[in-house]
Amino acid sequence: MKLQCEVEVVNRMLPTYGLKNRGKGTRAVLSIGRHFDKTTQRNNIYLMICTAKDKAGSKYKLKENIEKFFTWFVDEGKATVRLKEPAVDVCLSKADANSLKNFLSAARLAHRGSDNDTLPLSTLTPVRARDVEKPKKRLVIMSKKDYPLTSNFPYSLEQLQVSYCKLSRVDMRMLSLKCLRRLDLSNNHIKKLPATIGDLGCLAELVLHNNHLEAFSEALCLSSLQRTLQHLDLSQNRLRALPAQFCQLRELVNLKLDDNRLVRLPFRIGCLSKLRFLSAAHNQLPFLPSDFRKLSLENLDLFDNPFTQANPLDHTMQLTFPLTLQEMASRAVLNLRIPYGPRVLPAHLCRELDLAKTCFCSRACLSSYIQTAVSMNLHLVSHTVVLVDDMGGTEAPVQRHFCSLTCYSEYLDSCLQRGLR
The missing domain is CATH 3.80.10.10 (Ribonuclease Inhibitor)
Known part of the structure; x- marks a missing residue:
């Protein structure tokens, strides 16, 4: 069982002597495996920690030697294993959360003295330099x-x-x-x-x-x-x-x-x-969508697009008389702000509602509308505007939609009052 993460081994006795820990983790490879203990002449399960400075690794006995596990932040790749002898805390961080959970489970089994055959053990051998690189x-x-x-x-x-x-x-x-x-x-x-x-x-x-x-x-x-x-x-x-x-x-x-x-x-x-x-x-791009006027930009570049000449009198008529039942119902849903979704309406109706157009009068229209294009100074939506053509222009045509002939007529009247032809 191996785990790559950052490790800090904190000696709990240092404060007794007025000393402090370094307080910084080191990239390391942790292994749980079997090691022959010359003192007891027996094989025991050990935790080995290998770092770039100590590739041979330091070993810590696990069987009946873990005082406590600290796993409050295991989902963030952090945990601490407190050992009885020596009196150190093995602080783990920057580990893969799932790998860390599996590693701690193996350490817990080793502490309880579980049968070695049930443990995913590794060979306790020195690591390569690339294994402990940052x-x-x-x-x-x-x-x-x-x-x-x-x-x-x-x-x-x-x-x-x-x-x-x-x-x-x-x-x-x-x-x-x-x-x-x-x-x-x-x-x-x-x-x-x-x-x-x-x-x-x-x-x-x-x-x-x-x-x-x-x-x-x-x-x-x-x-x-x-x-x-x-x-x-x-x-x-x-x-x-x-x-x-x-x-x-x-x-x-x-x-x-x-x-x-x-x-x-x-x-x-x-x-x-x-x-x-x-x-x-x-x-x-021949024109910009009507929603474009809602943007609030710092920089806008629309240079070299074949924008059409905007003229409110040139229009596309998509109105149907009378309105279809679906069009009337869809308009009502949007104008009255009735909540909708795939659990309430078929998916294709939801998509149509999502693509609804907004009329000059602020009401919605879907498949029945009048469409035209009006010229808009792009400085209305952006602080900095790159010229749209070689003539120094900063205006572009923007789509406009109208839900009825009445709204279209009122818009033309307002244009005439402003001197637009």
């Missing part, structure tokens, strides 16, 4: 020849960059790195993202710059990334659209979408209330 937090691989083929990535990695390795897919070994906070797979040939990226529960930064991505899956938008992802770089790919569920990634602060083939931005982009930096230059 856990690696950051790894950068910038060429295919450096890419590991036969060995795993260090489990302790918090930052991993793999670039210029011609990867055509995400290596599943990366998705077992539960401490990963930053994953940079830029400058590869990745075409599709596995939904299991969403299982990386600490991932705050995902960089996929310059790949061959054609889609960003709905599953990723509904994964644990909703709670962790703050920086997302999808620039220089082949994306034509992002799913409506993309706006569930509400922790996003920085979003890069430059140099794709986007013909629209997510309809509910205004839900990204924490978004501060947005760049979607060099795409195929």
